[in-house]
Amino acid sequence: MEDALFKRMLGALGVGGPSVDTVLNDPHTHPGGPITGRVDLTGGSHDSSLEHVTLSLVTRVETAEGDVTGEFHRVTVSGPLHLAAGQELSIPFHFEVPWEAPVTAVHGRPLHGMVMGVRTEVSVDQAVDKGDLDPIQVEPLPVQHRILDALQQLGFAFQTADLEHGHIAGSPQTLPFYQEIEFRSAPQYAHAFASIELTFVTTPHAAEVILEFDGSHDTVHRYTVHHSSADTTDWPGQVDAWLQQAVHHRRHSGHHGSYGGHDDHDGGGMGGVLLGAAGGFAAGYVAEEVVEELFEEEED
Structure with missing residues (x-):
């Protein structure tokens, strides 16, 4: 006992x-x-x-x-x-x-x-x-792989990655955090910005691609790409076009504003839209x- x-x-x-x-x-x-x-x-x-x-x-x-x-x-x-x-x-x-x-x-x-x-x-x-x-x-999904590879092919150098607690307004995000993958700018873009941060918000059908320039929440460009486009798109050309748009916008706006965009592109920066204490x-x-x-x- x-x-x-x-x-x-x-x-x-x-x-x-x-x-x-x-x-x-x-x-x-x-x-x-x-x-x-x-x-x-x-x-x-x-x-x-x-x-x-x-x-x-x-x-x-x-x-x-x-x-x-x-x-x-x-x-x-x-x-x-x-x-x-x-x-x-x-x-x-x-x-x-x-x-x-x-x-x-x-x-x-x-x-x-x-x-x-x-x-x-x-x-x-x-x-x-x-x-x-x-x-x-x-590991990345095919469309994510293509975009990451395209950045390196264009001369961008991976620096670091982290997870930020919060929510990106207007995105289909459900997790209480989002990932930022940081790259040092390619030589041909160094005059326009020193670095970019890449975020994917992924669903079963598509991935929202969010590019933030020089760590400024006010300089954010957003695009939606479908998984089915992974093998049918010239990704270095597509990513280069996105970056050219960003440079053009910065040059003509005269300030760090966010790209308004159309179709797949959703304007609006992340500044002021990150919700604290996402459950x-x-x-x-x-x-x-x-x-x-x-x-x-x-x-x-």
């Missing part, structure tokens, strides 16, 4: 509880793409009652208060179950990442400043959450040191 009570007390403290290991079939995916694998559970020294097994996507976002590591997409892969002492159990899973998921790698090379992982949460005996965290890489991210704040350590290892 005392031994059983002691084991239950240790279990409440997380001692002798089950172990968790998440195995991904492939750590590479793309916006709207799948993540598949299994969660391997091994019972500890005593029986355990598991309330749920949940997977979430975790990343780092820049907020007004500083960088925050938190979850932005959550999927339950198992409800309550009983795990006997020493029992081994595998739970397969399959879920799709959001279409707006930020790009974290291009051509297999991680983007400096970007980190993302799949976090596994197992709620055990109403007390301790056992966890696991596995890094993943999100859903801060509430998913993850404080475990293991998250920070894993992200630091990924960046190294």
